[in-house]
Amino acid sequence: MRRRRRSAAGGALAARILHLGGDATGAGLIDALTAAVRRDPAIRILEDAFVARVLLDDVGGPPRAVGVEVLQDAAPRPIAASAVVLATGGAGQLYEHTTNPAIATGDGVALAWRAGAVVSDLEFFQFHPTALDVPGNPLISEAVRGEGARLVDAHGHRFMPDYHPDGDLAPRDVVSRSIARHLAQDPVAAPGVRPEDAAASRRARCVYLDATALGADFLARRFPSLTALTARHGYDWSAAVVPVVPAAHYWMGGVRTDVDGRTSVQGLFAVGEVARTGVHGANRLASNSLLEAVVFATRCAAAISAGGGTAPVFDAEVLDLDAEEAGTQPVTRRELQAVMADHAGLLRTGSGLDVAAKQLASYRAGTDPETANLLLCARLLVHAAADRPGSCGAHYRSDQPDSALHRPAPSRSYIRIPEGAQP
Ligand SMILES: Cc1cc2nc3c(=O)[nH]c(=O)nc-3n(C[C@H](O)[C@H](O)[C@H](O)COP(=O)(O)OP(=O)(O)OC[C@H]3O[C@@H](n4cnc5c(N)ncnc54)[C@H](O)[C@@H]3O)c2cc1C
CATH class of the missing domain: 3.90.700.10 (Succinate dehydrogenase/fumarate reductase flavoprotein, catalytic domain)
Incomplete structure (x- = not known):
């Protein structure tokens, strides 16, 4: 194998990053992956299909993911599956400045939350300094x-x-x-x-x-x-x-999984940026996404091939967002992004997070499902940020810069109140 040059990045103690085509590493990875998927006759590709919901079966026990509802040409249709893997990427569109593509609207976290899965560490959002x-x-x-x-x-x-x-x-x-x-x-x-x-x-x-x-x-x-x-x-x-x-560059928080990509909902898995495996802690080192995309995705595929296993149980605080979902003021994505940038971005304060929570609670998302997902993710992120006093990793409170409050930093997890349950 040809020896490749490695480079360093901020926060890293050694030059350990491999590159393809000079600075075209991502394109190289995507091209190889796309070619491999297209070669495999067992994989059916649905272009421009939007997953709007995880379908659950709760007959005779805890809910189990049994497929997804897909919007294609605006018409919803169910697709049954013995395992559902969320690999929907991040949520950089929460902020007006983001390196993420337009599809990074937090869909996976929103889908998992509505399906009753545990989400964790949502206050930790990494910003890249040089876009x-x-x-x-x-x-x-x-x-x-x-x-x-x-x-x-x-x-x-x-x-x-x-x-x-x-x-x-x-x-x-x-x-x-x-x-x-x-x-x-x-x-x-x-x-x-x-x-x-x-x-x-x-x-x-x-x-x-x-x-x-x-x-x-x-x-x-x-x-x-x-x-x-x-x-x-x-x-x-x-x-x-x-x-x-x-x-906004990388969401360390996300759908909580074990080391094989299992979420807390039976049959529902998450890999890639949408997953919160815990490996990035409160702050990801540059180039460590491959850990999520390659290592955990491989483990997840192996686990599903071996029957899927049993959904793990994670401790989580039950969170009732219903009151916040009663907002009436129509909101555009741009307005949502401005609230997040002003109060829940790089420098946060307790009073700013309160302002953001109230503002977000007053909003109604309208019919665009991606904006609805962003609004839900924004509410979850702001709640998690307000829940964590002091500063830790990518979560920085300029009114409480002291990080000594969090050694070691406890992870925080949330789960939605089950349908029909009293708060
Ligand atoms: C500019 C940039 C540079 C980066 N550089 C590096 C780097 O050098 N090294 C590194 O380790 N990491 C890097 N990262 C981070 C890394 O690229 C991402 O974390 C990683 O690509 C995420 O991969 P993923 O498979 O989880 O999601 P993605 O690659 O974002 O793929 C998600 C897919 O899910 C689809 N999707 C989303 N929602 C839905 C839905 N509701 N229904 C149907 N489909 C849906 C999307 O269309 C997309 O195809 C970089 C990120 C950016 C933005």
Whole structure:
């Protein structure tokens, strides 16, 4: 096997990350996986099919997943299955700046929650510090800073060493929070400026990534996709700085599973970003998603082939969101994202989380199922964040920065109140 170059990333002590095609690792993985799936005649592919519900059978015992309801061409239809595996990815669309694709609307967490599965650690959402500040927020990989690029502010000041001894290669959460703090120091609240306008103005600002010292040849060779990406948006990053913002990137929390992907509902499994296996704790190290996607997915497939096994029992607090689901104010995805960015993003406070909870409780999602899923996930995340005082990993309370409250950090799990039960 050809020896491949490994690179480091923020928070990592060793260079351990493999790459394909320079900076096209994800595309390489997806291409290989797609080809393997298409080759397998036992796999039936349904394009543009939206899973709207997990079907349950509770005759003679606890509920068991027996299939899904799928919307295809807007018509719902059931698909029976002896095992249902949620592999729906993350929920970056909870926030207005996200590296995630448009499909990352928390569907798996919402589906599992409604099916009665335990969810855990929802307050832990990782923000990537360097998304390009253009629509869609494409990611500028940490590897660029690993190779020597630096963050600077609008005055050209290299600010990261002011916040952490590891400077630009501090862990992701530290760099993202430092950017938010640094930007917050610039006053936008002037007399006569409405608080919501000040918040919008604060959200609209950015810092810059300076990769000019790396040189055009190196950048083109080492980061061909990023060189093309920045050029597509009108930037020559070998000659000038590019604007970057922290963007929602990875949800450490999710549907709680055991090490074989089993959720607390019999027959329902979860793998990939939607799952909360616990391996990332409160903060994921860069490039560790493969652990979820490859290791746990393989274990899950083996477990299902061997009969599925018995659903694990997890301790969980029963949570009644019914009152919150009685909101009447129609909400757009953009409004939801603004509430989350202002009060449940990088820097949180108890009072801000209260504001967010009240605002979210007043909303009604309308007919778009993805916005309904986002609203449910937002309510769950805000509840979990308000439930955890102090700061821990990606959950940072600027009014309670003390992390000593959580050593070791207890995991928090929730389950919905069973249908028909009294609160
Ligand atoms: C820009 C970017 C760069 C990243 N770089 C790295 C990296 O270098 N290393 C690393 O380890 N991780 C990285 N990550 C994280 C990693 O890519 C993700 O965690 C991982 O791809 C998630 O895989 P998944 O299979 O769980 O979900 P996804 O790959 O998001 O797939 C989910 C699938 O489920 C489908 N789906 C969702 N909801 C429904 C529904 N209701 N009905 C039907 N289908 C549905 C979606 O359409 C999609 O096809 C990166 C993430 C991003 C956004």
